[in-house]
Amino acid sequence: MIISIDSDLILRPLQSRDAEELYQLTDSCRAYLREWLPWVDGTQSVEHSSGFIQHCLNQQASNNGFNAGIWFKGELAGCIGFHPINWANHYASIGYWLGEGFQGQGIMKRACRELVSYSFNELGLNRVEIRCGVENFKSRAIPEKLGFTQEGQIRDAAWLYDHYIDLIVYGMLKREWRYRGEEE
Template identity: 50%
Template sequence: MFEYKIDKEISLQLIEPSDAFPLLSLVNESRPYLREWLPWVDSMRSISDYDDLIPEWRTQYYNNQGFQAIIRYYDEIAGMVGFHAINWGNKSTSLGYWIGEQFQGKGIMTRAVHGCLTYAFDTLKLHRVEIRCGVDNHKSRAVPTRLGFTEEGICRDGEYLYDHYHDLVIYGILQHEWKKLNSKETAL
């Protein structure tokens, strides 16, 4: 099983079928908060909605296409983070994430994404990672900004969100940029 320890508080784990109930509970507790920016929230209403997704997410990992992981904060599920399909020809991927409302503001997502980037560049030897966020989703945009991503542009009407399209801002970071940023952190 995949487990990636970020620090003493946070770890990432490949989702197990037994995680469906606590994951759904977290979505239910944070539904209005998550629904503002995530188009899948309304489709996750029962444990059975995870029946096909969890095996797909596990297959993604076993097929060396990245992972979808639960974020454990002091062993409690706080959200999810993961890679969309890896383009091995270009050694690139994109990263998505969400966190339950009660876990907001603790630096959990920044540390989880930092761990994913370390894994992407050091273990998978990828060249580029991209993150797309709603232009007005300032909390989500703060994560790539904090981690040294470059804002590369706007994808107009890039995502359909329930009853309207909204623009996405595209952030990217390259392996050599990540290495340089992290060598500075180590030197401090």
Template identity: 55%
Template structure:
């Protein structure tokens, strides 16, 4: 099983079926908060929905298309992060993440995104990492901005969120830029 220690308090662990109950509880506890920016909350209403999500993640992991982890903070499961897609022909990883509401604002996700970017570039030998966030999702946008990602532009009406479209800002960093900044 894959685990990656980021620091004394923070690590990433490959998502597993046995994590389903804790992930569902965390999702359910933060449902109102997460629903503002994540389109899948209304389709995750029971434990079986989370189990199905994990099965898809593991299938895609086995096929080398995706890599999702649970975020462990002081031993407690606090969110999900990983590569929602890996484009091997273009050597690009697309990072996605969410964090339980009570764990916001203490730098967890910045450290996680930094670790995932570093892993993509140095371990997977990818050339680029992208993070996309809704234009108005300032908390999520601040993460790639803090890490030195370049704002590459806006995709209009990129995502349907329950009853409206949201535009996405695309952030990217190239391996050479990441290595220079470190």
């Protein structure tokens, strides 16, 4: 499945052939990504990126959501996708990251907006969550700009290399979602 957002931006499931490019993107902005993402130190080779891609393909094959590369002007800019979908309760959590050089162009906001719409309109989910580090203001800006409700703070919710961080939980319900394809 490919989600074409506009002429510059598409979401496409990662394939084995993308491992080198994914690793290079991760490696090129390792210090930047490491500030908020706990998996960066464990990504030390193309093989690690290949393993992540295989995990994503398995997740999609088991109907448990998908993870996609964010392709901006033909170049891999980052990733977005679902943590495992809770089908019994019709909700999912979305995770995302963007390479440092792609920041400030509205890429992640557009990608998240499309994935949330897909969640409600195609998957039939009722709820989508996004969790962000309390002090990760760039990441928090995404759900805030998309109209998510800040529902609370979970203390010591994530281990980040040598310390715990608190997470803010944002939620969106299908009945609250207003975006249907129109630009703001």
